[in-house]
Amino acid sequence: AQSVTQLGSHVSVSEGALVLLRCNYSSSVPPYLFWYVQYPNQGLQLLLKYTSAATLVKGINGFEAEFKKSETSFHLTKPSAHMSDAAEYFCAVSGVGRRALTFGSGTRLQVQP
Amino acid sequence: NAGVTQTPKFRILKIGQSMTLQCAQDMNHNYMYWYRQDPGMGLKLIYYSVGAGITDKGEVPNGYNVSRSTTEDFPLRLELAAPSQTSVYFCASSYSEAGGYNEQFFGPGTRLTVL
Numbered sequence: 001a002q003s004v005t006q007l008g009s010h011v012s013v014s015e016g017a018l019v020l021l022r023c024n025y026s027s028s029v030p031p032y033l034f035w036y037v038q039y040p041n042q043g044l045q046l047l048l049k050y051t052s053a054a055t056l057v058k059g060i061n062g063f064e065a066e067f068k069k070s071e072t073s074f075h076l077t078k079p080s081a082h083m084s085d086a087a088e089y090f091c092a093v094s095g096v097g098r099r100a101l102t103f104g105s106g107t108r109l110q111v112q113p
Numbered sequence: 114n115a116g117v118t119q120t121p122k123f124r125i126l127k128i129g130q131s132m133t134l135q136c137a138q139d140m141n142h143n144y145m146y147w148y149r150q151d152p153g154m155g156l157k158l159i160y161y162s163v164g165a166g167i168t169d170k171g172e173v174p175n176g177y178n179v180s181r182s183t184t185e186d187f188p189l190r191l192e193l194a195a196p197s198q199t200s201v202y203f204c205a206s207s208y209s210e211a212g213g214y215n216e217q218f219f220g221p222g223t224r225l226t227v228l
Contacts, residue, residue, distance in 0.1 A: 009153065034216070043117075043203060043219035044156075090155055100146055100171060101217060103155035 002027045002093050006104035014112050019063075019078040021107045023091030026072060033074040034092045034101065035065055044090065050074060061085070086111045114139050117220035119204050125226045126194040134189040134223050136204030144207045145187040146171075146217065147179065149200040156203060162187055163209075194227045201225070 007022040025031055032051050036044040048059025055067040065076045074091060088108045092101040120135045138145065143164050148156035148171075158171030162181040176198060178190040187206075191198060201224050205217040 004155075036219075041222075043221045044205075045219070046216060049216060092155075100158045100161050101156075103148075103157075105153065105155045 002031070002102045004091050004093050004102055004104035006089075006091050006107050008107055009105065010108045010110065012110040012112060013081045015083055016080050019076070019081045019085065019109065021076040021089050021091075021109065023065075023074045023076065023104060024072050025074060025091070025093045027093055032094045033065075033067060034094070035059065035063070035074075035076050036090045036092060038088045038090065038106075040087075047076070047089070081109075081111045083111050083113065085109060116140065117204055117206055117218050119202075119220035119223050121223060122221070123224045125228060126191075127228060128194060128196065130194050131190070131192050132194070132225075134191075134202055134204075134225070136187045136189065136220060137185050138187075138204075138206040138218070139185065140206060140208070140218065141184060142206035142208045142218070143184070144209045145181065146205045146207075147177070147187070147189045148203045148205065149173065150203060150222075151200050159189065159202075191225075196227050199225060199227045 003026050005024045034049045035047040038044050048057045050057050050067045058064045063078045088106045090106045091104040094101050117138045146161045147159040150156050157173045160179040162168045168179050201222050203222050204220040207217045
């Protein structure tokens with residue numbers, strides 16, 4: 001069985017501040033982990049993915065995430081928030097032999113000027 | 114490549130009506146998926162397909178049916194619409210190989226309201 005928990009349904013930061021979105025997972029098989037972003041009235045777009053290579057993964061738009069097996073975490077960070085980062089972010093887990101993604105409930109990021 | 118396309122973008126149905134949500138992909142992906150997204154929730158898997166002629170249920174299949182007659186198309190059918198089916202529906206596709214990972218590509222979604 002697999003599950004994803006995203007702590008904080010809403011996160012608000014000031015422009016230029018650090019962005020930290022939290023994701024914890026559980027998986028009975030070695031996981032593949034993903035962060036997707038959803039802008040208003042659009043579909044989901046892949047930000048980055050972890051597939052058992054480097055534990056620090058860099059994605060698009062300056063985002064990165066670190067896989068920590070001991071903490072079962074895959075938190076998303078960005079050093080300096082831009083107004084254009086305002087969106088909903090979803091963490092998802094899959095695994096070898098799994099045929100679909102299990103999504104967290106999402107975190108809505110607000111960026112204040 | 115158009116990627117994953119979905120039609121219609123919006124639809125309002127009356128209780129008991131039926132409709133088909135269309136999904137097509139031009140990336141020659143073998144796997145296709147249907148998800149629904151309710152407000153404040155993540156995506157829940159309705160049905161998926163691992164290739165033409167092969168489909169299987171996800172977490173929330175009740176009230177829906179699917180078929181996969183070609184690699185490209187994966188329509189979702191609602192037979193007797195109910196208010197509980199008001200949601201945003203996303204189709205996705207991926208190319209999966211043995212030992213590989215499921216990076217999924219999503220369509221823009223269909224917003225369905227059942228009144």
